[in-house]
Amino acid sequence: MTAGPVSDHAPVAVLIGFMGAGKSTVGVALADLLGVGFCDTDHEIVARAGRTVAEIFVDEGEPYFRQFEAEVVADVLTTHSGVIALGGGAVMTPAVRAVLAGHRVVHLAVSPDAGFARVRSSKRPLLRAGPGTGSVDTTPEDRYRALLAERAETYQRVADITTDTTGRAPAALADEIARALGVLPASAPRDEGLPS
């Protein structure tokens, strides 16, 4: 959401995108490439709450999780100057979109097939059936596809840069994002290119 950095200590990049897009994975690769710290808001929530994301969803419900998540996002945006990966649903909360204004937001996109293949064996609460999660009449894959389709426009709108991660390695994605942001350190290898 471009409007210039909100402070000198603003994060280098804020990664957004759907479950399985690779925000946590590419975020670590990008932070390593740039020699900066990495913060994953899902991990920050777990550390602060002393419970897993799935436990918070079950014990308190999604609205409580979203409020907590919005507070954590607002906090880390003012305290963390490296790479930040947001939880997959964070930008659906209006308060999160508001605090992202002026930050360098990168959308990691993924095809439904590739994304679901990446997360099918993990414990994402919104892919499970049950109260406050998905319908018992649909499969996790149905829910994955429907939620991705529902959110795609918002990810696109909030981001300054979008890159499709389907079939691409995290290290290559990190390199591409760093170049797009113009923040690649001088010592990093550059494309050879063809002689003109």
Ligand SMILES: Nc1ncnc2c1ncn2[C@@H]1O[C@H](COP(=O)(O)OP(=O)(O)OP(=O)(O)O)[C@@H](O)[C@H]1O
């Ligand atoms: N570019 C990629 N190619 C292949 N596999 C990947 C890629 N990026 C991530 N993965 C794998 O996909 C799975 C999900 O990745 P990751 O946890 O980084 O996604 P996420 O966007 O952070 O999801 P969530 O929103 O649920 O936190 C992991 O097993 C990871 O190793």
Ligand SMILES: O=C(O)C1=C[C@@H](O)[C@@H](O)[C@H](O)C1
């Ligand atoms: O897409 C979502 O709504 C979520 C994604 C994860 O990162 C977690 O924040 C949680 O499982 C919810």
Ligand SMILES: [Mg+2]
């Ligand atoms: Mg993640």
